[in-house]
Amino acid sequence: MTDEMAVEVEDLRRVYRVKSGERIALDSISFDVSQGELFGILGPNGAGKTTLVRILSTLLHPTSGTARVLGVDVGRGERQLRRRIGILFGGERGLYTRVTARQNLRYFAGLYGIPRKVADPRIEELLHHVKLDDRADEKVEAYSRGMKQRLHLARVLVHDPEIIFLDEPTIGLDPIVAREVRGLITELPQRGKTVVLTSHYMFEAEALCSRVMVVDSGTVVALDTPQALRQGHPDMACIDVDLLESTQDAEERVRRLVNGEGSVSTHVEGERQVLTVQSPRGADLVPELQQVLADCRLGVVAVREPTLEDVYVRLISEGRRRRDTATEAEQAIPTTEKVSR
Numbered sequence: 012m013t014d015e016m017a018v019e020v021e022d023l024r025r026v027y028r029v030k031s032g033e034r035i036a037l038d039s040i041s042f043d044v045s046q047g048e049l050f051g052i053l054g055p056n057g058a059g060k061t062t063l064v065r066i067l068s069t070l071l072h073p074t075s076g077t078a079r080v081l082g083v084d085v086g087r088g089e090r091q092l093r094r095r096i097g098i099l100f101g102g103e104r105g106l107y108t109r110v111t112a113r114q115n116l117r118y119f120a121g122l123y124g125i126p127r128k129v130a131d132p133r134i135e136e137l138l139h140h141v142k143l144d145d146r147a148d149e150k151v152e153a154y155s156r157g158m159k160q161r162l163h164l165a166r167v168l169v170h171d172p173e174i175i176f177l178d179e180p181t182i183g184l185d186p187i188v189a190r191e192v193r194g195l196i197t198e199l200p201q202r203g204k205t206v207v208l209t210s211h212y213m214f215e216a217e218a219l220c221s222r223v224m225v226v227d228s229g230t231v232v233a234l235d236t237p238q239a240l241r242q243g244h245p246d247m248a249c250i251d252v253d254l255l256e257s258t259q260d261a262e263e264r265v266r267r268l269v270n271g272e273g274s275v276s277t278h279v280e281g282e283r284q285v286l287t288v289q290s291p292r293g294a295d296l297v298p299e300l301q302q303v304l305a306d307c308r309l310g311v312v313a314v315r316e317p318t319l320e321d322v323y324v325r326l327i328s329e330g331r332r333r334r335d336t337a338t339e340a341e342q343a344i345p346t347t348e349k350v351s352r
């Protein structure tokens with residue numbers, strides 16, 4: 012393994028059979044991940060992220076297309092690959108809580124057939140690395156969520172895998188613990204590991220990943236460095252409007268004002284409700300925006316550069332608009348014409 016890509020995916024498709032017929036979770040996606048890269052997969056709920064990670068980590072077979080991990084076809088080299096990959100899914104499953112952290116790690120090392128004289132010093136080093144050495148002989152049931160997640164990371168590393176899949180590794184963690192876990196993830200490439208991670212948090216992807224791939228409805232919407240994605244939309248400025256008191260149709264009215272040339276979203280930030288408008292008109296839009304929102308009580312109105320999250324919102328909404336238009340056009344074609352095409 013020198014010049015090979017860590018992950019090579021071509022035309023990968025996964026369809027689930029459901030009562031109503033078929034559900035396309037991945038629709039012919041292609042991408043590569045280099046060795047030593049920290050690669051992020053972003054996408055809304057149901058985008059296909061977990062399906063993709065499960066295929067890459069040999070837990071699920073693709074319907075068609077190819078996926079090679081460390082040069083091995085995931086469908087053919089399961090046994091060989093499992094020793095070389097580490098998998099961490101969000102949540103608490105996968106540890107034995109009635110025994111200690113050290114016993115957990117010894118057990119998992121044993122499953123991979125690692126001799127004690129190799130495993131023991133590695134376990135010591137890992138416990139130290141995830142800052143659990145002083146609590147290593149305590150039962151895991153007495154651990155906090157954060158300690159369990161750090162132990163999960165040690166478990167993922169116990170067989171010294173070359174590539175690690177992390178599915179939403181900081182989900183449900185408090186901000187301080189999440190930051191600790193992110194710190195440990197950042198160090199993985201320095202330990203020679205390739206990391207593929209999924210996340211719902213844009214700032215996390217921006218802080219950790221060398222490249223990110225945005226997926227929606229099983230297709231790749233964008234793939235680039237976080238910086239290039241942000242800078243790839245020079246026409247876009249963002250306006251944040253603090254809505255101190257708002258009317259129900261405020262967002263809809265702003266949407267009509269923007270008229271498909273950008274995007275509008277509202278989110279709550281602590282006590283604040285913030286309406287964000289992305290528009291190529293930038294600051295020029297502010298007076299009209301204030302006029303449209305004249306019956307609301309507004310706080311600060313600020314024009315700023317887009318963040319990765321803004322770009323993400325725009326990419327997803329543009330993709331969905333394009334798909335809706337294509338579906339409407341398809342539905343407008345008379346049935347006879349569809350059959351003859």
Ligand SMILES: Nc1ncnc2c1ncn2[C@@H]1O[C@H](COP(=O)(O)OP(=O)(O)OP(=O)(O)O)[C@@H](O)[C@H]1O
Pocket residue numbers: 027028029034035036054055056057058059060061062063
């Ligand atoms: N076992 C299954 N049977 C049927 N459909 C499934 C199954 N697993 C996933 N799906 C569907 O496949 C699509 C992709 O799901 P997937 O879990 O991969 O998305 P995701 O991006 O990981 O979502 P989330 O962020 O909510 O975890 C969704 O429409 C989902 O409902």
